[in-house]
Amino acid sequence: MDAPLNILLVEDEVIAAMLMERQLKRMGFLVSNHVTTGEQAIQSALDSPPDIIIMDIQLAGSLDGIETAIEIRNNSQVPILFLTGFENPAFRERAQAVNPIGYLIKPMNEPLIKELIETVRGGL
């Protein structure tokens, strides 16, 4: 059996995060850490480097998801998947700076997310 993936979920809405954790669990993945701010995400990525980060763009705190990802990218090439509530071309363009594995709109498209995570697992 494959070792479980170390997933870092960055989502400021706790209920939404709980739902996503539930969906990921149903797909066979476990969230190893959930944080609500960019600062916490950067720290968590340093303290316990994840295999994949699922990142919301609008976050609590002073950093948004893209700024957080750029900061993390300075120290790590961890795959980052953006999952945001709204389509925003400006955000999508900014997000390309960290070469994400995906930029998806909520609600979670389970088959697509599963495929992306499986691809990451395959590359490990």
Add this chain to the structure above:
Amino acid sequence: MTIREQTGNVDYAAKMLAIEVISEILATTSSNQLPEKLIEQIHELTGSKTVMLLVHPNSQEISKLVYSCPLRREQLFSPLDLEKFCPTFTPDPLPVHPQEFPEDHPLRTLLLQAKVESIIRFALHASGELVGTLLLLDVPEPARISDVIQTITPILPLTAMALKNAIAHIHIEHQAQQLAVLAAEREVHVVQKTSELNSAMHLLRANEELHRAILQTAMDGFWLTDTTGHIQEVNRTYCRMSGYSEQELLSMKAENLDADETPGEISKHMQLIIDKGEGCFETRHRRKDQSLFDLEVSVQYRPREHDGFIVFLKDITARKIAENEILHSLNEKETMLREIYHRTKNTLQVVRGLLVLHADEFPENTEVQQLVKCTEERIQAIALVHQMLYASKNLSSISIDKYLQDLSENIFQNSGQKTKNIHISYELEPHEVLIDSVIPLGLILNELLTNSIRHAFTDRDYGQISIQLHWNSGESAIFQYADNGIGVPDDFNFRAQTSLGLKLIHSLSEKQLLGSVQFKNSHGIQCIIEIPKSHYKARL
């Protein structure tokens, strides 16, 4: 003693006398007085009671027609009667005594009435022209008429010449008088015209001063420029606006003040105004202290009077600030509204999450699971509207075609394996629809689609769903939904069912959209909803 008595020779004596008379008169008399002097002399020489010198009637346009000696006898005959004494050619000798005149002779009555007892008439010729007539009336007897004639005859040429000169003199005087009158009239006219001109000039200057005063005290700035934009005149208002003195501005051009256009652009702009005759635009000028101010500029090209531009410059800095504030406020409100849509969608997701998470506590209770699943789908249908409104341009309506397709795809995605072999075809005419109509239609589609996914294809591996929306005249619509599933029993009464799904479809179609709904059961379920022109008005 007369000359004749002295010499005994009348002819010689007459000539001598004539020379004597001529010499004396020429020595003492100016030409215009010659006729009077001559007849005075003739009066004295001949002893006639009256001597008259008549101007020939052809000598027109003179007031003096008769010279008489003595002067009081001038009125002896009327001017009209006097004309009768004037022959038009060298006259035949008249009888001397009126009684000897023929009875019908025109002068007979005149002479008798005037009690003239004798008359001698001489025609006066000068340079071959008949110029007048000399009349000697009442020559004293016993002087012989022939002696008198002989005495007078030598001085007739001089008399004729004197008369002609006098007439010429009178003519000249008359013309001089006419010229003087004319000159006086002209002078009056010139004075009058000069006065009128002065008044007009005064009025013009007053108007000019008034216009200048208006321009100087106007609320707007004013320029007069040539066609290169060089300022030729500027009012105090613009001086105040710009901080430059009038003297400084008169050495500047538009390009020295305009902060928004380059000299090349200004040149093109001026050419455009020359072509069109006028122009109105907004720009910014740079003050002397280098700060900027907003202007609304109105320009007229005046090729006739000035060959340049008349420019009015209105300071709109305050208006621009207000506009920017309004725009800023509007942007703020728009951002706020989008944020509200965002939060509404998130809130709906939280509600949905709470339901789903709570249902997890009852994994074996299918009724709870079913209820939560249906509610979750309905919440998603509403949340998608807010998600699309967040991204919409006008914040009050969204593209119904895109919404229905996105909603269908979301439902399919969340239905997992069940939709693997179900195909949806769309025929959706684009249209922007207000939120008030979108949500009911979304909920109806959600009920129909989830019903098809759960029940229509239970006996087969594949399915076909068709979703159509057509607009009539752009406002009323026909929504058609169909699947090719198992359908329902023939006696199935759609309206009599108690399930929330069918209740929602009927209620939302008929009560909220004010339309009509019709179900058909033929090779699957078909639902046709007619939606009238929206009764909702745009609120934003």
